[in-house]
Amino acid sequence: MPKIKVLVVDDSALFRHAVVRGLEEHPSIEVVAAAADPYEARDRILEHEPDVMVLDVEMPKMNGIVFLKKLLPQYPLPVVVMSSLPDHVFEAMECGAVDFIAKPGSRTGVEAPVFLRELQSKIRVAARATLARPTAAPAAQQPAVREQPRAASTAYDVIAIGASTGGTEAILSVLKGLPPESPGIVIVQHMPAGFTKSYAERLDRVTAFDVKEAVSGDVVAPGKALLAPGNQQMKLVKRGSRLHVEVYEGPKVSGHCPSVDVLFESVAAVAGPKGVGVLLTGMGSDGAMGLLQMRGRGARTVGQDEATSVVYGMPKVAFEIGAVEKQTSLQQIPVAVKHWVWNS
Known part of the structure; x- marks a missing residue:
């Protein structure tokens, strides 16, 4: 099997060389070129035709966000962005990056060996990613108009959403397609x-839902969406007649x-037939067994x-084991959910 050809772009020579050395330790990865800025990267892309680009976001001359906006409509390429700043990461994902990784250092708490192992894994996933058709650079996200959720009669208490690679934009798409009177939403x-706190704040700004990074005791209620914190597990619990989340290490x-x-397993146990499960894009099988239980x-x-x-990956495994009642496009998922919630 041919190796995955990788281009590394970072303005720090020391960090760039460390990334190159770390990636080349993997037998399926070949770093075909490295670049110090987007202008050099553009030339290396044309010269080497890499399979995946690893791109720093914070760079002089032209930052990674501007580069993505200029590059991807003309030269679709799987990109994994590196950053220690969450807001920049989500803007890069909005511009078409496939995945992101937190840079090592005191700001993120990520150690270099862990970073390199994770980056190797993300590159291998990105090489198999399905890229969206090139479009014009996205317009800036406008704050959503927040309406008070209207009382709505439904037999469902909770909508549970799970995603991995590609999920940041997929979750945004689903939330934008659902009305604020939807049952309470819980997300992994x-x-x-x-990064999860900044992502929740972004969803809160641009959707009609009140979105926050979850803490134990948060109530699951219409108009609200709770996002599991990074490096912590989240499950649904029932106290009296109300649903809450429990977050724990x-x-x-x-x-x-x-x-x-x-x-998903907690939703199956607590909500039973009053739950809706949504499994989105992602590598591996996480969520498949939980969705089957639901x-x-x-x-x-x-x-x-x-x-x-x-x-x-994740939705494929779920479909193959019979966990998926309906398989459909990202754009049609909110339609299916709304039909079940208000017409079942």
């Missing part, structure tokens, strides 16, 4: 600590913390299809 997106489950399986307890379940998934 594979993401490191230090725990081991990885299905390879992840937070884990979609942990959330369906077995009478919940409605939907999985993202291959055509619109950045990585058709």
Whole structure:
């Protein structure tokens, strides 16, 4: 099998060389070029035709965000961005990056060996990613108009969403397609600590939901969405007649913390037929068994299809084991959820 050709772009010569050395230790990765800035990177892309680009966001001359906006419409390429600043990461994802990774250092608490192992893994996933068709650079996200959720009669108490690679934009798409009177929403997106709070704040700004990084005791209620914190597990619990979340430190489950399986299994146990499960794009199988448990307890379940998934892994496994009641495109998932919630 041919090696994955990688271009590394970072303005720090020391860090760039360390990344190159670390990546070349993996037998399936070949670093074909390195560049100190986007102008040099543009020439290296044309010269070497890399399979994946690893791109620093904070650079002089032209930052990584501007480079993505200029590059991807003309030269679609899987990009993994590196940053210690969460807001820059999510802007890069909005511009078409496939995945991101927190840079090592005191600001993120990530150690260099862990960073390099994770980057190797993300490159291998990115090389198989399905890229969206090139479009014009996205317009700036406008703050959503926040309406008080209207009372709505429904037999459902909670919507649980799980995602990994490609999930930041997929979750945003689903939330934008749902009305604020939807049942309370609980979300697991594979993401490191230090980034989930900024991601929740971004969703809060640009959707009609009140979105926050979850803490134990938060109530699950219409108009609200709770995002599991990075490096912590989150499960649904019932206290009296109300649903809450419990957030806690725990081991990885299905390879992840937070884990979609942990959330979905708790929704199956607590909400039973009053739950809706949504499994979106992502590598691996996290969420598949949990979604199967949800369906077995009478919940409605939907999985993202291959055509619109950045990585058709988690929803594929769920579909193959019979956990997915309906498989459909990302754009149609909110339609399916609304139909179940208000017409079942």
